[in-house]
Amino acid sequence: MALPIPDLASDQVSTLKRTFDHLVSSWKSDRGLIVSIEKMAMHPSYQQIIAMGPRVVPLLLAELEREPDHWFWALHVLTGVDPVPEEDSGNILKMARAWKEWGRQQGYEW
Amino acid sequence: MSGSASLEDCFPGLKGFKGITWWERSAPTWAYNCFAFALGRTDVWYSPKPGYYWPRGIPKGQHVKNLVLLHEKEGFALCDDGLLEEGVEKIALYADGQECTHVALQAKDGKWWSKCAQDHDIEHESLDVLVGEQFGTIAHFMKRARKLA
Numbered sequence: 001m002a003l004p005i006p007d008l009a010s011d012q013v014s015t016l017k018r019t020f021d022h023l024v025s026s027w028k029s030d031r032g033l034i035v036s037i038e039k040m041a042m043h044p045s046y047q048q049i050i051a052m053g054p055r056v057v058p059l060l061l062a063e064l065e066r067e068p069d070h071w072f073w074a075l076h077v078l079t080g081v082d083p084v085p086e087e088d089s090g091n092i093l094k095m096a097r098a099w100k101e102w103g104r105q106q107g108y109e110w
Numbered sequence: 111m112s113g114s115a116s117l118e119d120c121f122p123g124l125k126g127f128k129g130i131t132w133w134e135r136s137a138p139t140w141a142y143n144c145f146a147f148a149l150g151r152t153d154v155w156y157s158p159k160p161g162y163y164w165p166r167g168i169p170k171g172q173h174v175k176n177l178v179l180l181h182e183k184e185g186f187a188l189c190d191d192g193l194l195e196e197g198v199e200k201i202a203l204y205a206d207g208q209e210c211t212h213v214a215l216q217a218k219d220g221k222w223w224s225k226c227a228q229d230h231d232i233e234h235e236s237l238d239v240l241v242g243e244q245f246g247t248i249a250h251f252m253k254r255a256r257k258l259a
Contacts, residue, residue: 033120033227033244035143035211036172037159069140069228072161082161090154090163092140 016052020059023049028069041073050074061103062110068096075099117229123239124232132234140228145177147225148201148213149184174249177203177210186252192237194220199256202237206246214240218256 027045057078060071072095076082083102088094118125124132145156154163158170168180192202204212214224225231241247
């Protein structure tokens with residue numbers, strides 16, 4: 001079930017975006033070269049992004065569009081869904097495309 | 111990859127020897143990881159986690175014994191070392207404890223190829239340069255007959 005899209009005041013959106021961007025940058029610079037998706041997702045910055053809650057879903061979708069990366073764990077935890085067809089499993093571009101398509105269908109904007 | 115730590119930051123053994131004992135072979139990409147690359151694939155990221163590619167019949171988990179099984183199903187068998195043998199393709203499995211962290215593929219000339227997570231794939235003369243905090247130690251060698259090009 002899709003979660004409702006939060007309605008935030010513009011200053012809250014700016015703060016949210018700044019915090020999100022900082023955590024994304026921290027995660028990318030600090031995660032090293034690990035192959036484990038679990039270890040990537042357990043990184044403190046990644047966990048803090050998840051802890052920000054469903055309001056970061058459009059930001060994650062925008063990040064997938066800017067530079068596809070392993071945000072799928074976070075999106076799955078925050079939304080409870082997995083829109084990626086089995087035949088596309090592991091294909092990062094197709095996984096990103098499936099999530100963005102799902103986001104548009106849910107009415108997210110980014 | 112925006113903001114990522116450099117290879118030399120992650121592997122001190124590489125520092126200062128770029129172009130001497132190791133070389134970048136491709137641009138960084140998140141499209142595939144070392145598990146895929148060692149099996150000739152550049153279109154998927156292998157992971158036992160939901161949503162990612164993991165071969166059917168292989169227990170889900172990155173325990174090194176699962177990666178041994180995965181490669182056995184691809185025709186590899188455990189062997190004693192990474193020394194170059196005519197007509198033989200070898201891989202080296204790295205592990206941190208019991209978790210497989212990396213697979214390096216031996217090229218025809220005996221050098222090694224490694225796809226370093228989301229970063230470059232590199233060619234390196236020694237397997238030891240990747241031993242350390244990121245990848246742990248070399249846990250196993252495996253080999254199979256080298257496929258004809």
